[in-house]
Amino acid sequence: MRGASGPQSVSSPVEPLRDVIARHGLSASKALGQNFLLDRQLLARIAAIPGLEAGDIVYEVGPGPGGLTRALLDTGARVVAVERDRRCIPALAELQHDHSGLQLVEADALEVDEVQATGGPAHVVANLPYNIGTALLLRWLDASWPPWWRSLTLMFQKEVAERIVAAPDTPAYGRLSIAAQWRCHARIAMNVNRSAFVPPPKITSAVVHITPAAQPEGVNPAILSKLTETAFGQRRKMLRSALKAMPGALAALEQCGIAPERRAETLAVSDFVALARLLS
The missing domain is CATH 3.40.50.150 (Vaccinia Virus protein VP39)
Incomplete structure (x- = not known):
């Protein structure tokens, strides 16, 4: 207040x-x-x-x-x-x-x-x-x-x-x-x-x-939340380490053309949306 x-x-x-x-x-x-x-x-x-x-x-x-x-x-x-x-x-x-x-x-x-x-x-x-x-x-x-x-x-x-x-x-x-x-x-x-x-x-x-704004199609908000929680939970780690415990995440990185050596803070919002869409 x-x-x-x-x-x-x-x-x-x-x-x-x-x-x-x-x-x-x-x-x-x-x-x-x-x-x-x-x-x-x-x-x-x-x-x-x-x-x-x-x-x-x-x-x-x-x-x-x-x-x-x-x-x-x-x-x-x-x-x-x-x-x-x-x-x-x-x-x-x-x-x-x-x-x-x-x-x-x-x-x-x-x-x-x-x-x-x-x-x-x-x-x-x-x-x-x-x-x-x-x-x-x-x-x-x-x-x-x-x-x-x-x-x-x-x-x-x-x-x-x-x-x-x-x-x-x-x-x-x-x-x-x-x-x-x-x-x-x-x-x-x-x-x-x-x-x-x-x-x-x-x-x-x-x-x-x-x-x-309009919600991107095909994205489960709970999946996106879990993805960002996992990716930023160990902020300084590379994505291949931070996301390895999340089923399908590493394969989604490859499908999206995102190098697994990158860190979460380098990904655009649209990158996380694309990953969440695949995981959804």
């Missing part, structure tokens, strides 16, 4: 978010991976990334005091906000009172049925808690295809964001890169300096925007 911006009501002046936080006695919880984002203009820029239109459904995880929630509501979207920190519920309930387009779900995002919660295709926009961000992303990327989400606009630590969009033969390239890119388009939409948060984290953050 790292997101927040200046609150807004339909008929009253905007109350600075710092005042909302103070009035409710809130403080960011390190245990929950919280860092509050207060800059309303910055949050409006984040809310603009997915190109929301009036009536669109947005699924937000970890709204905290509700800053990003307000920026999303300003677009005319309907927001389903999932928050597990009971301390933040009163501030969100005030926002819900002023905005009929806000649905508040008090729950752990890892346990929510997103399809049931949203009731239709949704854009996911969230300043994700550091401690569950990658787990949630992998869960959403592993959805049945086409997925229930229309786009993912997510805040991560910059190093995680770089892994998501990494190209082959770079230090950041790995399983997460392939999971995000084999049937999606992924890009870093903006960087966010640590000074924008309260309290400031020790690292820079970045917002990643992901949109679904």
Whole structure:
């Protein structure tokens, strides 16, 4: 839950978010991976990334005091906000009172049925808690295809964001890169300096925007996942050593014309897709 911006009501002046936080006695919880984002203009820029239109459904995880929630509501979207920190519920309930387009779900995002919660295709926009961000992303990327989400606009630590969009033969390239890119388009939409948060984290953050694409035909996602897990599990080993325990993998390398002396990080996403297609 790292997101927040200046609150807004339909008929009253905007109350600075710092005042909302103070009035409710809130403080960011390190245990929950919280860092509050207060800059309303910055949050409006984040809310603009997915190109929301009036009536669109947005699924937000970890709204905290509700800053990003307000920026999303300003677009005319309907927001389903999932928050597990009971301390933040009163501030969100005030926002819900002023905005009929806000649905508040008090729950752990890892346990929510997103399809049931949203009731239709949704854009996911969230300043994700550091401690569950990658787990949630992998869960959403592993959805049945086409997925229930229309786009993912997510805040991560910059190093995680770089892994998501990494190209082959770079230090950041790995399983997460392939999971995000084999049937999606992924890009870093903006960087966010640590000074924008309260309290400031020790690292820079970045917002990643992901949109679904067509799934390559004949590829079993579970096979691709197993293939990348095996190939990158011993990253510095040649493929002939790393993949020898996976039935059919070495023969697939030969069929694809991939030299077994290469290492996993040198293969393009399309190479892994081709191997997985043969193994599927």
